[in-house]
Amino acid sequence: MPGLKKGKAFKSLQDLEEFIKDVENEQYIQLYKRDSKKISTMLKSCPKKCNNANRELIYYLLTYACYKGGQNFKSRGEGKRKCSTFRDDCPMRLTFRLSPDGQKLILTKVENTHNHDLDKTMFSLLPKQRRLNTDEKKEILRLKTLKCSKALVKDYMQNKTGKKLSLSDISNVKSTSTKSDLSEVVDFLESQAESHVHAFTDANNVLQGIFFQNQQMRNYFSTYPELLVMDSTFKMTQSHIHLYVLLTADGNGEGLVVGSFIMQNENPDFVACMVRVFKSQNPSWARTKIVLTDKVFTERKLLAQEFPDAKLRYCPYNILKIFESNVTTGEMGITYSDRDTILSIFKKLASSKNPEQYKECYDSLIDLNHPAVTKYFNDNWHNCQEEWVQYLEQGRCLHGIPTTHQLHLFTQKIRPLYSLHNNLQDFYRIS
Secondary structure: OOOOOOOOEEOOHHHHHHHHHHHHHHHOOOEEEEEEEEHHHOOOOOHHHHHOOOHHHOEEEEEEEEOOEOOOOOOOOOOOOOOOOOOOOEOOEEEEEEOOOOOOEEEEEEEOOOOOOOOHHHHHOOHHHHOOOHHHHHHHHHHHHOOOOHHHHHHHHHHHHOOOOOHHHHHOOOOOOOHHHHHHHHHHHHOOOOEEEEEEEOOOOOEEEEEEEEHHHHHHHHHOOOEEEEOOOEEOOOOOOEEEEEEEEOOOOOEEEEEEEEEOOOOHHHHHHHHHHHHHHOHHHHHOOEEEEOOOOOOHHHHHHHOOOOEEEEOHHHHHHHHHHHOOHHHHOOOHHHHHHHHHHHHHHHOOOOHHHHHHHHHHHHHOOOHHHHHHHHHHOHHHHHHOOHHHHOOOOEOOEOHHHHHHHHHHHHHHHHHHOOOHHHHHHHO
């Protein structure tokens, strides 16, 4: 027992925390901070003691309790949902108080009795004992990249760390990209031969985004500049980094990556900078005839300004999905049967092969007499038919392949990469 006696003094908070760890490991219990009062909040109540206190101690009063004890919270619910808790009114308490001279924390109250068994096995299964440190998490992420099964990773890490891990512990370890990670990505990309890397920072000189293009990408776009596909933002599944990909197509309709940029957030100013950097590195942009995006791409006005001689096109694959998500029974005040009819008409509108067919479908939509639907369609779709209706797309195919087909093919190729390799360096290395 690590000296559980009243009057024990600690000159630093670190010493006290190490003492608490010793108590936990000795008694096979988990303690938590039950109550506390900080020196900064007690200045008015006890000015003489607190003004001269060692502020690094932080606490004026600090109470630790057993994880099975602590305050009993009264539920405000009706008790219909079954809930479980570790707490069982355990009376164990350790109270520390600032010394009269304000330079130490003194153990002033010891209640070292428990109303439950102290078991080493149960102690090892508690969340705090299973917690993984940074190096252990990196090791798990490395093994995940190698596609090792979770069960094998769990067994390996248990043997290595001695911690009783569960499959959930392994699953919950996710890659997180921070500003320092972006800096590492910049260093990695700049090390690649014949590559152009442009880093963007905010007003505080914090890295926010990276543009990347190598010589092969520049050659692709110089040869096939007629089409530029700016894919809707990919949000890296675990790292929460936004990835934009620029694409063209060769004579066989095969998708070719001609540039990419990643950002901490979708700031329109940074997107504009990225697009202008792309233009500065690729003089062939003046020969671009079609810029293909999806309906949710928020920088369409920017693209129209930066590519004044190109036609902007929507991606039909995403248009139908967006229309379905916006035309809901709740938002539009329609029934489920009405919604099915409206969606069917919209699909016919998108695939209209001539103006007469489009007008016939449009009249059918108006005749349904749903004002909210009519307003939504007129405001968002009717006045830009040339950007999404099939018959108006005729003559705008490149190399005999519809432009939307290249986007679909490319999406199928790129999605497995960014979903499996959430570490940005691994993503760029593999893709």
